[in-house]
Amino acid sequence: MIEHKHKSTKPVKDGGYKRGLKDRHVQLITLGGIIGSGYFLGTGEIINQVGPSVCIAYIFGGLIVFLTMLCMGELAVAIPISGSFVTYTSDFISPSVACGVGWSYWISWIAYIPAECIAGGIIMEYFTGINGHAWAVLFGLLITYVNITKVGMFGEIEFWLSLVKILALIAFVIIALLIFFGFIHGDQPSEFIGGKFIFGQGGLFPNGIPALLTAMILLLVNYQGSEIIGLAAGESVNPAKMIPHAIRNVTLRILFIYIIPVFCLVLIFPWSKANLDNPVFADALNYYGLHWAGVVTSFVTLTAALSCSNSGLYGIVRALNALARGGMAPRKLALLNGNAVPQNAVVVTLIAIWSVLAFGYFFGQSVIYISLLLVSGFTGLMAWISICWAQINFRKRLYKAGYTTDDLNFKTPYSPYTGIAAILLMLACLVFLLLNDHYTYKIAFVIGVLSFVVPMAIYKLNTKRHNYKKVDDTTRPLQFKDLFPKRSK
Numbered sequence: 001m002i003e004h005k006h007k008s009t010k011p012v013k014d015g016g017y018k019r020g021l022k023d024r025h026v027q028l029i030t031l032g033g034i035i036g037s038g039y040f041l042g043t044g045e046i047i048n049q050v051g052p053s054v055c056i057a058y059i060f061g062g063l064i065v066f067l068t069m070l071c072m073g074e075l076a077v078a079i080p081i082s083g084s085f086v087t088y089t090s091d092f093i094s095p096s097v098a099c100g101v102g103w104s105y106w107i108s109w110i111a112y113i114p115a116e117c118i119a120g121g122i123i124m125e126y127f128t129g130i131n132g133h134a135w136a137v138l139f140g141l142l143i144t145y146v147n148i149t150k151v152g153m154f155g156e157i158e159f160w161l162s163l164v165k166i167l168a169l170i171a172f173v174i175i176a177l178l179i180f181f182g183f184i185h186g187d188q189p190s191e192f193i194g195g196k197f198i199f200g201q202g203g204l205f206p207n208g209i210p211a212l213l214t215a216m217i218l219l220l221v222n223y224q225g226s227e228i229i230g231l232a233a234g235e236s237v238n239p240a241k242m243i244p245h246a247i248r249n250v251t252l253r254i255l256f257i258y259i260i261p262v263f264c265l266v267l268i269f270p271w272s273k274a275n276l277d278n279p280v281f282a283d284a285l286n287y288y289g290l291h292w293a294g295v296v297t298s299f300v301t302l303t304a305a306l307s308c309s310n311s312g313l314y315g316i317v318r319a320l321n322a323l324a325r326g327g328m329a330p331r332k333l334a335l336l337n338g339n340a341v342p343q344n345a346v347v348v349t350l351i352a353i354w355s356v357l358a359f360g361y362f363f364g365q366s367v368i369y370i371s372l373l374l375v376s377g378f379t380g381l382m383a384w385i386s387i388c389w390a391q392i393n394f395r396k397r398l399y400k401a402g403y404t405t406d407d408l409n410f411k412t413p414y415s416p417y418t419g420i421a422a423i424l425l426m427l428a429c430l431v432f433l434l435l436n437d438h439y440t441y442k443i444a445f446v447i448g449v450l451s452f453v454v455p456m457a458i459y460k461l462n463t464k465r466h467n468y469k470k471v472d473d474t475t476r477p478l479q480f481k482d483l484f485p486k487r488s489k
Contacts, residue, residue, distance in 0.1 A: 035165045035257065036308025037119040037279075038112075038373055039222045040301040043262060044280030045370060049215045051206040052198040052266040055259065057219050062254045064429075065223045067422035068384045070412045071391035073247045077410040078394070079483055080243070086322040089386040091479045092393035096459045099328040101386045102319050103455035104448070108224075108379035109316040110349070113309045114357040115372040117143075120305035123298050133361055140357060143309050144350055161307035166253075168300040169261045172281055176264035179288055186289025198266050206271070214436035216429040217444075218370070221377030223254075244410045276369070313349065320345040328459060371440045378433065378448030381426045388419035397480060402487030 047054045075088050086105075090098035117139045121132030128135075178184045180193050198204065205212065261281070269284035282297035321342035324333035337343035395415050398407075405411045412418050433445050 037305040040279040044274040045276050047271050047274035050212045051271045053204045053212050055263045058259045069247045071388045071419050073410045074412040076243045085387050088390040090326050092390040096456045099459040100452040100456035102323040104379040104451040105383045106316045107451045108376040109312045110352045111372045112376040116305040116309040120302050123302045164303045173264050179268045213432040217377040217433045221373045224380035317345045374444030375447050388422045392416040392419045
């Protein structure tokens with residue numbers, strides 16, 4: 001066999017994208033995508049449904065994310081391209097499935113980003129008295145500017161926005177522990193709280209275990225954005241080093257920034273008081289007379305909304321660009337501007353976001369907000385399932401082409417069982433979505449299915465027009481055969 005050593009840390013060229021994202025940018029972009037206002041606001045709704053067992057739900061969600069990111073890591077390092085999971089799905093599953101996954105992912109964020117902007121507007125209206133929709137428009141304009149400029153600026157802004165959220169959550173944990181041990185109590189009795197709230201108000205599962213299972217989609221949307229680490233691979237300075245580093249660190253940070261703060265929250269706050277009216281972390285601090293801390297938490301929720309919208313727009317623009325490069329969207333969306341930003345994809349995406357933002361003006365906030373979260377969670381899971389499925393097929397093709405795992409800089413441990421386990425867990429969450437009695441869950445399921453199936457059907461009907469062979473080499477996404485040519489004996 002002729003030796004073909006593929007293992008290399010030198011990044012490949014990816015269709016005109018500039019590699020302007022540094023290691024710290026990639027780390028924080030990933031966290032920016034997964035800590036949005038939904039975490040601060042939506043967690044209150046989840047706690048109201050499932051009680052203190054929300055901690056178990058977050059651990060379960062963290063496991064799903066961890067397994068998915070292990071699969072993403074192998075693909076993103078081996079084939080580091082922008083808009084990655086769309087291209088991976090096309091190359092390793094089928095173009096029609098990629099079309100469905102890509103468009104449903106785009107639709108999910110088109111719905112979710114306006115919700116984030118509106119959440120930020122509500123907070124600013126509370127502080128200023130100025131109409132929240134005016135603030136939402138202002139935030140939309142800010143996000144628009146950041147995403148049309150150089151990718152390095154996007155990374156820098158996202159870095160600082162994400163840092164604010166992380167430091168605030170660390171501060172919350174410290175204050176919560178002081179409250180738990182009785183050092184801070186406000187109007188409440190000065191005492192060691194112990195298990196009073198987590199076990200003493202109906203137990204760990206006050207509404208039963210089924211309530212926990214049916215709420216998983218609503219919870220998993222808070223983790224959505226983890227896949228942006230793969231979408232950023234094509235613009236990372238050194239993906240072979242950065243992506244594995246980001247995956248390892250993000251996994252630990254999910255524990256310390258998601259699971260531990262929520263655990264501290266249910267230790268000190270009656271679960272029955274949690275709701276959507278205010279960030280639940282702010283309510284917990286207000287409960288103990290720390291109104292200043294509640295104000296700070298509201299401000300952090302505002303930065304979370306901006307940061308998550310920023311990361312989300314970055315991700316879906318790259319996904320839309322990948323669809324165009326793969327012949328699954330209009331060709332003009334594949335073009336980059338002078339700053340190596342897919343400007344046409346940005347413009348089309350922003351038009352859609354502004355349309356939803358205007359449409360949302362005529363509806364009630366809480367029901368629309370939860371509905372958008374559910375749709376986003378459903379379609380986000382479809383993207384994660386495609387990542388795991390693509391990694392399983394990638395490994396099969398790797399062996400078939402004459403390579404081994406020694407040729408990879410990052411290997412998914414225990415493959416294919418890692419991906420299979422992740423897929424089964426996510427399918428179970430999708431099934432349980434249907435079992436929730438509330439009509440919004442069933443509507444979200446239908447919208448999620450349609451957002452996946454309709455683009456697939458359209459693509460199949462237009463197969464002759466949408467053909468990879470018609471896409472020129474300057475914009476065609478890198479594929480397996482480009483980086484792993486078949487080894488000859």
